[in-house]
Structures are given as structure tokens and as C-alpha cells.
Amino acid sequence: MNSFCIVIPNYNHITVIDDVLSQLSHLNVPIIMVDDASNAEAKNVFSHLNTKYAQLSVVTHDDNQGKGGAVQTGLKHAHKQGFSHAIQVDADGQHDxxxxxxxxxxxxxxxxxxxxxxxIYDDSVPKHRYLARYLTHxxxxxETLSFTIVDSMCGFRVYPLEQSTKLIEEVSLGKRMDFDPEILVRLYWRNVPFVFLPSHVIYPENGLSHFQPLHDNVRISWLHTRLFFGMLIRSPVLIWHKLKRHYGR
Structure with missing residues (x-):
């Protein structure tokens, strides 16, 4: 049986985090929230929540590293604590x-x-975000020469920590919005299997987003450039593994 914990990256998300933690507390699973150098108001909220929820521990960054950097810190911390799997949950209340x-x-x-x-989106999803996600897919x-990765942007997932932290230690991964797709591609390159579960997602009104259209789009474009050439180098191995999976059924 796997030993689970929950990892929540958090930079100034205070509006719904209490409700998120309340829902998670019924699972009786340890929760690691990574405070990515949030402001003083948020730190006060986190301190109160740390007292309110016995399952919660807060890990703090002195300097803002971005969502990807916070998730990587959470995964490494979880692995050192002896957990086998970590469930990534966003702090903004989007996930079911x-x-x-x-x-x-x-x-x-x-x-x-x-x-x-x-x-599975409702009408609250901004159309430009939906189209941008499809382009990333x-x-x-x-980059994987495969349709295996159905969605690469959803931050609601379970990481097998042995493989994931090994990758984090060996490869310098993106630390902002480029992290979510990059770690999936690189785990696929390492022959990690994937399973996808359809799940409803909402975009709350007045929700706080840290997506920076210019800088994050440049980072993601550069990411896909690197991954494309990485795919070219690995293409014989990727094709071989794909054939093995197909004919090994």
C-alpha cells in the first residue's frame, strides 16, 4: 500500500485555502504546504492554519521560486519524510x-x-487559456511521439516520489509555469507509465492567478524548444519503447 501525503504550493493564496484544507483534512493524510515567500498577510493566515489543522506542516521559501520550484521543494521534503507518493493540489480551489x-x-x-x-471544464474557463492549453498538448x-499524456497542465496529480525526486536531483527543471508539462515529458522519457482521470475544474470568479503572459509564455516556448531537440536525440529509444508497449500487449 502506498504512503501518501499532499503537497500544496502557495504564493499569497489566502481566499479559499482554509476551505481547501478543511476538505482535505477529512482524508487524514499529512499535508505539506510550501509557502513560496508569500507576503506578511498570507504568512499570518498560514500560521493560523498551521495551528488549526494537525495534519498541516508549512515549509517556507525565503525567496520566491515560482509554482514549479515550490512543488519541487514539497516533493523532495515528502520523500525525505519517507512518503512513497505525493498528491499535488493547487491552493486556488480549482480542483474537485x-x-x-x-x-x-x-x-x-x-x-x-x-x-x-x-x-473537464465548465463555462468559467477563459477561452484563451483553453486554446493555449491545447497548443501545449x-x-x-x-515531444513524446505519443498521445499517452492526455493533459500536461493540470496541477492535480499523484507523483511516485522515487522516480520524481530522482529526476529533480538529476535534471534542472523549470521552476514556474513550465514545470507541470516538463516533468511529465521527462518522466515519460524515463518510461514511467501514466494514468489519467477526468475531473471537473472551475475558474473561480476573482481568482488569483500568478500566470505572467509575457514571461511565462517565453519560458514555455523555450521549454518546448529544448524538449523538441531532446526528443530528436531520444527518438530511437522512444520509438523502441512504443513498439514494445504495442506488441507486448
Whole structure:
């Protein structure tokens, strides 16, 4: 049986974090929240929540590293604490937390796999965000020579920590919005299996987003450039593994 914890990256998200933690507390699973150098108001909220929820521990960055940097810190901390798997949950209330038990069941059934939700959107999703995500998915399919990764941007997933932290230690991964797709591609290159679970996602009104259109789009474009050439180098191995999976059924 897997030993789970929950990792929440948090930079100034205070509006719904109490509600998120309240829903998670019923699972009786340890929660690691990474404070990514939030402001004083947020730190006061986190201190109160740390007292309110016995399962919660807060790890603090002195300098802001971005969402990806916070997740990497959380995963490494979880691995050092002896957990086998970490469930990434965003702090902004977008995810349907009722699906966590389904994610855990899938992970217990396939402990070596990365288990990720793929979003089912309602009308609250901004159209430009939806189209941008699809463009990213196309690049991911090219970079893996496969349609295995159904969604690469959803931050609601279960990481097998042995494989994930080994990758983090060996490769310098993106630390901002480029992290979510990059770690999936690189784990796929290492032959980690994937399972996807459809899950409802909402974009709350007045939700706080740290996406920086110019800087993050430049980072993601540079990421896909690097991954594309990485795919070219690995293409014989990727094709070989794909053939093995196909004919090994």
C-alpha cells in the first residue's frame, strides 16, 4: 500500500485555502504546504492554519521560486519524510477534491505510474487559456511521439516520489509555469507509465492567478524548444519503447 501525503504550493493564496484544507483534512493524510515567500498577510493566515489543522506542516521559501520550484521543494521534503507518493493540489480551489480518493485508488493499483487528472471544464474557463492549453498538448505529443499524456497542465496529480525526486536531483527543471508539462515529458522519457482521470475544474470568479503572459509564455516556448531537440536525440529509444508497449500487449 502506498504512503501518501499532499503537497500544496502557495504564493499569497489566502481566499479559499482554509476551505481547501478543511476538505482535505477529512482524508487524514499529512499535508505539506510550501509557502513560496508569500507576503506578511498570507504568512499570518498560514500560521493560523498551521495551528488549526494537525495534519498541516508549512515549509517556507525565503525567496520566491515560482509554482514549479515550490512543488519541487514539497516533493523532495515528502520523500525525505519517507512518503512513497505525493498528491499535488493547487491552493486556488480549482480542483474537485472529491476525486482524491479515486486518484489514491488508481495509484495503489499502479504504484509506479504517475496519476493525473485531465480537466473537464465548465463555462468559467477563459477561452484563451483553453486554446493555449491545447497548443501545449500538441507540443507534448510531438515531444513524446505519443498521445499517452492526455493533459500536461493540470496541477492535480499523484507523483511516485522515487522516480520524481530522482529526476529533480538529476535534471534542472523549470521552476514556474513550465514545470507541470516538463516533468511529465521527462518522466515519460524515463518510461514511467501514466494514468489519467477526468475531473471537473472551475475558474473561480476573482481568482488569483500568478500566470505572467509575457514571461511565462517565453519560458514555455523555450521549454518546448529544448524538449523538441531532446526528443530528436531520444527518438530511437522512444520509438523502441512504443513498439514494445504495442506488441507486448
Amino acid at each position: 477534491l472529491a476525486d482524491i480518493k479515486k486518484l489514491m485508488a488508481l495509484s495503489n493499483a499502479q504504484p509506479e505510474a504517475l496519476i493525473s487528472c485531465c480537466p 500538441v507540443w507534448i505529443w510531438i
